[in-house]
Amino acid sequence: MDILIKILQFFLCFTILVGIHELGHFIMARVFRIRVEKFYIFFDPWFSLFKFRRGHTEYGLGWLPLGGYVKIAGMIDESMDKSYQQREPQPWEFRAKPAWQRFLVMIAGVVMNVLLAIGIYIGICYTWGDTYFANEDARWGYNFNEAGHRLGFRDGDRFVSIDGEPVDDIAGALNALLITEGGRKVVVERGGEEVTLDLTLEELIAMRQQKGYEGLFTLRVPFLIDSCASAAAVAALRPGDEIIGIDDLQGLDYPAYRTYLGTRGGDSVRLDVLRGGERMSMVLPVSEEGKIGVIARNPYSYRTRSYTFAEAIPAGIRKTGNVLASYWEQLKLIVQPKTKMYEELGGFISIGSIFPSQWDWQDFWMKTAFLSIILAVMNILPIPGLDGGHAIFTFWEMLSGRKVSDRVLEAAQYVGLIIILMLLLYANGNDIYRFLLK
Helix, strand or coil, X not given: CHHHHHXXXXXXXXXXXXXXXXXXXXXXXXXCCCCEEEEEEEEEEEEEEEEEEECCEEEEEEEEEEEEXXXXXXXXXXXXXXXXXXXXXXCXXXXXXXXXXXXXXXXHHHHHHHHHHHHHHHHHHHHCXXXXXXXXXXXXXXXXXXXXXXXXXXXXXXXXXXXXXXXXXXHHHHHHHHCCCCCEEEEEEECCEEEEEEECHHHHHHHHHCCCCCCCEEECCCEEEEEECCHHHHHHCCCCCEEEEECCEECCCHHXXXXXXXXXXXXXXXXXXXECCEEEEEEEECCCCCCCCEEEECCCCCEEECCCXXXXXXXXXXXXXXXXXXXXXXXXXXXXXXXXXXXXXCCHHHHHHCCCCCCCHHHHHHHHHXXXXXXXXXXXXXXXXCHHHHHHHHHHHHHHCCCCCHHHHHHHHHHHHHHHHHHHHHHHHHHXXXXXXX
């Protein structure tokens, strides 16, 4: 059932994204009175799942879920239909329109995906607010994995700033460490003092290549007493006490202390307790199950920024801009061979896996907005066959006044289709390879 929910979310998201993208091309074409011959969600080689005709346009749903398309009269596209070249240009054809109109038709799909992301983020901000974990609430700092320790972090460190920018939302700190074209200067609070770590690009690349970013840091959970459940604990401890040491173990966190107590079943332990700033020691018995008769409390909670509708509009625009800039930086790193980030490229399995196994509308719309931005960025790349490829030829015509020949456009389209096919094979091949390694 879990995998079915993931698949349903993936296809609903993909249908929305493709439909909105192609709708952008369709609307702009109709604005300039260009005839649209086909409007399809998914591709339809040999046959379609269903179709109908209204006016000059055939609308349909293809069976191959690799995207979608609009077939614009008088334009070389994925179908490679060149029959229109055998006749004189008609006033309702794409090729008969001025270059600036053709350029706007080409980028309209990308614009629609960005507008969709803005609209979704506005709706999320207004409906659910902006939920995040504030770095200042991490009073006990973070625990770091082995990769974090190699970078110079120590358990208990708390972020202060990265490259001079104060750390607020902790998710932004991880993003800053993962996406960089150079090193990072990270200031952490350690033992009441500020310590500066100069992280080189090579160190950050090594961390990524070794998948060290997965669990790079986690919240350090203190052993705080919420209530007492045994007579011995009631007599010795108070709600709000913090256990900062057990026997010879000092400076650890709740999971580590719980593991240790599990080895002392039926014995007694010495507790070092912090109460109202005062440190004290006491001895408590440990049950056969490895418990001291207390219930621990989680001191952490997420914050939520609430927005009125008027406030949600600029907030949604800012969020779109931040995600767009972040993904663009990551894309630039992917094409740099030394980063080897191209190894992280994934296909449909990777995309589908980001959806949760339980239906959550807030999460679904967050993922949809993010993927809409990715689709916009990928489509604007100047690769023949993509919108950016078509747009760059038209832009050249606008600058030079010379139209690119149909023969060049045909050759570019074939090259672009080969590039896109190779990228699809590589990305989905990575998915299969990672799946087989599990």
